[in-house]
Amino acid sequence: MKLTFLGATGTVTGSKYLLEADGHRVLIDCGLYQGVKQLRLRNWEALPVDPGSIDAVLLTHAHIDHSGFLPALARDGFEGRVFCTPPTRELCGILLPDSARIHEEDAAYANRRGYSKHHPALPLYTEADAERALGQFAALDFDRWSETGPLRFRFRPAGHILGAASVEVEHAGRSILFSGDLGRSEDLLMRPPAPPGAPDWVVIESTYGDRRHDKADPFESLAKVLTDTVDRGGVLLIPSFAVGRAQTLLFCFHEILQRELVPQVPIFMNSPMATDVTQLFRRSSEYHRLPDELCGNVCDVAHYVRGIEESKRLVARREPCAIISASGMASGGRVLHHLRALAPDARNTILFCGFQAPGTRGDALVHGATEVKIHGAYIPVEARVLQLDIFSAHADQADLLAWLGACESPPRGVFVTHGEPAAADTLRRRIQDTSGYPARVPAYLETVELD
Numbered sequence: 481m482k483l484t485f486l487g488a489t490g491t492v493t494g495s496k497y498l499l500e501a502d503g504h505r506v507l508i509d510c511g512l513y514q515g516v517k518q519l520r521l522r523n524w525e526a527l528p529v530d531p532g533s534i535d536a537v538l539l540t541h542a543h544i545d546h547s548g549f550l551p552a553l554a555r556d557g558f559e560g561r562v563f564c565t566p567p568t569r570e571l572c573g574i575l576l577p578d579s580a581r582i583h584e585e586d587a588a589y590a591n592r593r594g595y596s597k598h599h600p601a602l603p604l605y606t607e608a609d610a611e612r613a614l615g616q617f618a619a620l621d622f623d624r625w626s627e628t629g630p631l632r633f634r635f636r637p638a639g640h641i642l643g644a645a646s647v648e649v650e651h652a653g654r655s656i657l658f659s660g661d662l663g664r665s666e667d668l669l670m671r672p673p674a675p676p677g678a679p680d681w682v683v684i685e686s687t688y689g690d691r692r693h694d695k696a697d698p699f700e701s702l703a704k705v706l707t708d709t710v711d712r713g714g715v716l717l718i719p720s721f722a723v724g725r726a727q728t729l730l731f732c733f734h735e736i737l738q739r740e741l742v743p744q745v746p747i748f749m750n751s752p753m754a755t756d757v758t759q760l761f762r763r764s765s766e767y768h769r770l771p772d773e774l775c776g777n778v779c780d781v782a783h784y785v786r787g788i789e790e791s792k793r794l795v796a797r798r799e800p801c802a803i804i805s806a807s808g809m810a811s812g813g814r815v816l817h818h819l820r821a822l823a824p825d826a827r828n829t830i831l832f833c834g835f836q837a838p839g840t841r842g843d844a845l846v847h848g849a850t851e852v853k854i855h856g857a858y859i860p861v862e863a864r865v866l867q868l869d870i871f872s873a874h875a876d877q878a879d880l881l882a883w884l885g886a887c888e889s890p891p892r893g894v895f896v897t898h899g900e901p902a903a904a905d906t907l908r909r910r911i912q913d914t915s916g917y918p919a920r921v922p923a924y925l926e927t928v929e930l931d
Contacts, residue, residue, distance in 0.1 A: 561616055565620065635647060642761060690903040715799075722753040890915070893917075896920065908921050
C-alpha cells in the first residue's frame, strides 16, 4: 500500500488521504480547507491526483472539513462510490447542498456589492454539483466488512458526531486505521469511540494533541455566561457548528433551564441546517446517549427560525435572549448578520464553544480583535467575547493517548495529522514517550510506502 497526505497536514482542515494498492486508488475523506487564505486557496487548486482516477471515497464523517470537497471532486470527474455510515449519508444530504448554497450566495452578494477581487465572483461549486455527489453515496453499517477493488474496509464507531467513524483498511495481510475525528470518552451526547484493535499503521488526529479539556462544569459555565449577559440587558450569541455542537448546546440549555440556573429567556436556533440536523438527531437515538423522551424535550427547548423575514426580525431583536447560529467559526451563514448587529454593543456576549482555526473570524475575535470584516465592511467589536472549550466534541490529549494505547499490539507506525503544528508535534512526542510507538508528523503531499 502507498499513502499520500493530500490534506490535514499542518492544519485541522482539508482532510484527504490517498491510499493506493495494486493500481486501485481510494481517498479517505475529501474535506474543504478553512481558515487562513493561504489554505483556502487550495480549495481552488486542481488535486495532485486526477479525480477520475479515484475509485472510491471512504468518508469518516460529515463535517465540511472532511466532506466539503466532494461536490468539486464529482464535478471534476470522480465517478466512484462514496462509502460512509447511514447517519453520515443523511447529514451530508443536509450539509453539502447547504455548503453549495452558501458558496453561491456569497458569490452573488459579492457581485452585488462589488467587493470581490474577481469579476464576476464565482462559487467554489454549485448545489447541482452537491446533488451529483450525493447520488454517489453508499451507506454501510458500523463493523460491516466491505470491499473496493483489492482493499477490504470497515467503519468503527468514533464518537464525535452522529455516524462518525474510524476507517480500518486491509490489504495483503496488512492494515491501516484512520482515526477520523475521535470523540471524547465522556461526551455529553455521544458514546465513546470503539477501541482501535490491532492495526499495523495508524493515522491519528491531533486537534487537541497539546492540551486537555477544561474540567469545569459545562452547565454552570453556560449558566454564568447567560445570566451575566441577561443582567446587562444583552443578547448571548453563540456561533455554532450545525452538527454536534448545536445539539450539545440545546442539551445544556435544557438542563440549565430545568434546574432554574438561569432566567427564563427564549432560546433561538437561527440556522436552517442546524434545524434539519436537530430533527435528524431526534430520530437517531441508536447513535447517541439520549433516550427518546429526553431527546425530544432537548430538541424542543429552542424556537427554530427558518424564513428570511423571521431571521431579519431576530437580527433586529435587542431584548435578552440566546441565539445559536451557524457557522461555528463565524466563517459564513446567518451568524454573520447577527455579528454585524450585536458586536458593536457592549451589553452583548459572543460565545465561542470550541476550537477556532487560525485565519477565521472566530480566531480573530477570541484573540481580541477590535473590529472584524463582514461582507466587505469593518465592524467594531464592543461586545464581550468569550471562548469555552468544554463543549468540544474532540478527544483531548489524554483521550487520544488512551485510545491509541488500547491497541492490542504495537503498530508499526503512527502518523499524526489534523492538528496545528504545535499540537501535532506535541502529540507525536507524547506518543513516543508514553507508548514507544514510532510516530511522526507527515508533510503536505508526502508519500509513504506501507511495506
